[in-house]
Amino acid sequence: MQVIEAFPPVENIANLQLNPDGGLRHLLTLKGLQKGLLIDLLDHAERFVAPPGRPAARSNSLAGRTVANLFFEPSTRTRASFDLAGKRLGADVLNLDVNTSSRKKGESILDTIYTLQAMQVDVMVVRDASAGVPAYIARHVDDHVSILNAGESDVSHPTQGLLDLLTIRQRKGRFENLVVAIVGDIAHSRVARSAAEGLDTLGVGELRLISPPMLAPDADDMPSAKLFDNLDEGLRDADVVMALRIQRERIGSLDGIPGIDEYFANYGISAERMRIAAPDAIIMHPGPMNRGIEIESALADSPASVITQQVANGVAVRMAVLERVCKSMDRR
Numbered sequence: 001m002q003v004i005e006a007f008p009p010v011e012n013i014a015n016l017q018l019n020p021d022g023g024l025r026h027l028l029t030l031k032g033l034q035k036g037l038l039i040d041l042l043d044h045a046e047r048f049v050a051p052p053g054r055p056a057a058r059s060n061s062l063a064g065r066t067v068a069n070l071f072f073e074p075s076t077r078t079r080a081s082f083d084l085a086g087k088r089l090g091a092d093v094l095n096l097d098v099n100t101s102s103r104k105k106g107e108s109i110l111d112t113i114y115t116l117q118a119m120q121v122d123v124m125v126v127r128d129a130s131a132g133v134p135a136y137i138a139r140h141v142d143d144h145v146s147i148l149n150a151g152e153s154d155v156s157h158p159t160q161g162l163l164d165l166l167t168i169r170q171r172k173g174r175f176e177n178l179v180v181a182i183v184g185d186i187a188h189s190r191v192a193r194s195a196a197e198g199l200d201t202l203g204v205g206e207l208r209l210i211s212p213p214m215l216a217p218d219a220d221d222m223p224s225a226k227l228f229d230n231l232d233e234g235l236r237d238a239d240v241v242m243a244l245r246i247q248r249e250r251i252g253s254l255d256g257i258p259g260i261d262e263y264f265a266n267y268g269i270s271a272e273r274m275r276i277a278a279p280d281a282i283i284m285h286p287g288p289m290n291r292g293i294e295i296e297s298a299l300a301d302s303p304a305s306v307i308t309q310q311v312a313n314g315v316a317v318r319m320a321v322l323e324r325v326c327k328s329m330d331r332r
């Protein structure tokens with residue numbers, strides 16, 4: 001049994017994330033975070049990027065701290081990278097097995113959180129299918145606890161946004177005059193929302209969102225983006241192309257969603273399709289990928305693909321965020 005809980009919206013989430021001195025207290029959303037803070041996080045993450053094959057970056061900066069991973073939705077990349085990030089910084093890391101946790105016996109999420117807080121957990125990394133959970137928890141925890149959003153319904157995935165920004169900056173060196181095209185199920189994508197928020201703050205040249213009409217966002221959802229339902233038009237001269245999977249777990253009825261062959265023909269990104277984009281365009285994907293549906297398998301493994309670089313950057317970004325919130329704990 002799991003109780004049905006309501007998570008009332010929290011006002012001023014952007015302010016809730018910061019200490020009075022401007023340091024990062026929680027990471028709930030990229031929306032409203034200042035450009036300088038985003039750049040600081042990207043610069044800090046660069047320090048933890050090690051070339052492939054070299055030993056991973058390590059430090060003992062989180063010795064004595066405890067990080068708990070609370071994933072109430074499936075995850076491979078985000079959960080594994082938060083786990084590695086905490087351990088590589090010397091923290092104690094607890095991965096709560098939600099399938100055997102007392103939430104299954106009807107315990108509320110706040111009682112779960114208060115239980116871990118009493119065990120002196122400093123950072124709670126939370127993924128949940130319900131909108132509003134990370135901010136709701138952040139509103140209720142003690143001063144010494146930080147909450148990191150590891151994926152919130154279709155609303156927000158801020159560390160994914162940061163790792164996408166870092167990867168784009170590494171490959172393109174800039175955001176200005178850059179055309180970024182995100183393709184697929186935009187309507188249900190927290191990845192697209194966080195990318196759009198971060199790119200907007202960092203001054204991207206142009207953001208295009210390409211999707212079938214039934215998977216398009218509301219017109220006022222990402223107001224600075226241009227919406228396309230024709231893939232070829234949206235890809236024209238794009239510098240960065242990001243493919244997204246269809247978020248079937250968030251779609252009530254699949255009526256009207258094209259079948260695999262039709263979807264790939266109209267919205268799948270292939271090497272041939274990439275010829276419409278800029279000659280040195282990169283292809284990104286947050287994972288998990290559905291090869292042969294939203295992305296051609298050979299393209300995912302091609303030199304244009306930066307997908308494994310995104311994964312590597314995920315660890316570096318999460319190390320940077322953990323260090324920043326723990327540093328601000330020392331000043332509280």
Ligand code: CP
Nearest residue numbers: 075076077078286287
């Ligand atoms: N990109 C991403 O969030 O992947 P996981 O669901 O595997 O964590």
